[in-house]
Amino acid sequence: MATVVLTTHGTNGDVLSFVQLGRALAARGHDVTIATHARYGPTARAAGIEFVALDTEREYVRYLADARDMLDARVGSASLPDLRGHYERNDLFGQIRREVEVVARRHRPGETVVVGRHTSGLSALIAAEAFGVPAVWVAMTPAQHLLLPVQAHVHRTELAAGVDAVRADFGLPPVGDWPAWMSGADRQIGLWPKWFDAAGTPTPAEVDRVGFLLNDAAESGAPPAELTDLLAAGEPPVLVAASSGQMLWEPFYTAALAACRRAGRRVVLVSPHPESLPDPLPPEVTWFPRLPYREVVPRMAAVIHHGGIGTLGRCLVSGVPQLVLAHSFDQPDTGARLQRLGVARWLPSTRWDPDLAGELLVELLTEPRYAERSRRFGAAVDLAATAAAACASIESVLPVPADR
Structure with missing residues (x-):
């Protein structure tokens, strides 16, 4: 049995897959701890893994709002976002320090591995140097690797002083070569399949592309009665799925709802942030703060x-x-890959024209090839095999064989 410390940050897409990874590691006999946002404590504990909160619910809400404001401020500007200000306002340098301390408290020489989210998981790299443990970085999307040179530059110019101060607390010198350091994890795992990688610019050969990893347990449940009645009353609606964060704003909803209106479809709108939604909503739109996507998405005409x-x-x-x-972020690259696979159409934010979005949605709904290809690629996704492959990849860096 090994001690595995997981650290991740962000929203559902960044955290739920890490919880699922922790569940799979624990099932293989490992002692697993996940350090992430307080909001995900119940989900982590339900998965049977130890949970360490990196913030409070109030701090997390502030962090999401600040990230949204930071991005909105650079719309139409060629300047980089104020990443240093974002880190300072939300005590993210202190959070990195606390994450390293979590590893320090759980470190068992020769039996510990730290697993961090790619790019934001700097604590994994610091802990690897400070305690001599292997580090694994897990990327959610290919773009995290493709954008690494840019991220290394931004970190060197904006975040170096704060990161180096944390390193000094653990007896480490300043980072000398940021691109090399941010590429220095002992193992790189990509949570997407090889065929998704091949649909765009390929990621480096050393990335272990294990497949998509979804958290069925966290996304399952009985749909509310209002939705059940809606689904029984006519043809399948279109799901407009907003981010679990606060990164979307009015043009997204304008384009999405106009597209559904042009297609003549009812709309199921899911967003945990009602303050970001149009008010009032059109009569064909039914809003829910959240839904069990495992049960609901298969009953939608499109998303x-x-x-x-x-x-x-x-x-x-x-x-x-x-x-x-x-x-x-990674979303334009992701959208382009899906379109090349023939399962989607996509638009960058500079082309969120309601008429164009409507044309594309009608195309998706009326041309059977999109649903057919979606079913074909979906059948190739094996969530259990992905979890097993990710666990084996992590176990491969342990200095002693894992005792299962």
């Missing part, structure tokens, strides 16, 4: 979403076509 990895994976395993209104 409009922002390009999050969790949502696209759920659409694929459900065999449902997708319209991706990609906002930022």
Whole structure:
């Protein structure tokens, strides 16, 4: 049995797959701890793994709002986002320090591995140096690897002082070569299949592409009666799935709802942030703060979403076509890959024209090839095999054989 410390940050797509990974590792006999946002404590504990909160619910809400404001401030600007200010306002340097301390408290020489989310999981790299433990970085999407040179530059110019101060607390020198350091994990895992990788610019050969990893347990449940009645009353609606974060704003909803109106479809709108939604909503729109996607998505005619990895994976395993209104980060690359696979159409935020979005949605709904290809690729997704492959990849870096 090994001690595995997982650290991740962000929203559902970044956290739920890590919880599922922790569940799979625990089932193989490992002692697993996950350090992430307080909101995900109940989900982690239900998975049977130890949970350490990196913030409070109030701090997490502030972090999401600040990230949204940071991105909104650079719309139409060539300047980089104020990443240093974001870190300072939300005590993210302190959070990195606390994550390293979690590893320190659980470190068992020769039997410990730390697993961090790619790019934001700097604590995994620091802990690897400080305690001599192997580090694994897990990327959610190919773009995290493709954008690494840019991220290394931003970290060197914006975040170096804060990161180096944390390193000094653990007796480590400043980072000398940021691209090399951010590429220095002992193992790189990608949570997407090889055929998804081949649909765009390939990621480096050393990335272990294990497949999509969804958290069925966290996304399952009985649909509410209002939705059950809606589904029974006519043809399948279109699901407009907003981010679990606060990254989307009015143009997304304008384009998405107009597209559904043009297609003549009822709309199921899911967003945990009602303050971000149009008010009032059109009569054909039914809003829910959340839904059990495992049961609900297969009953939709199509899904409009922002390009999050969790949502696209759920659409694929459900065999449902997708319209991706990609906002930022990895989402344009993700949308382009889905379109090349023939399971989706996509638009960047600069082209969120309601008429164009409507044309694309009608195409998705009326041309059977999109649903057929979605079902074909979805059938190739084996969630259990992905979890097993990810666990084996992590176990491969342990200095002693794992005792199962």
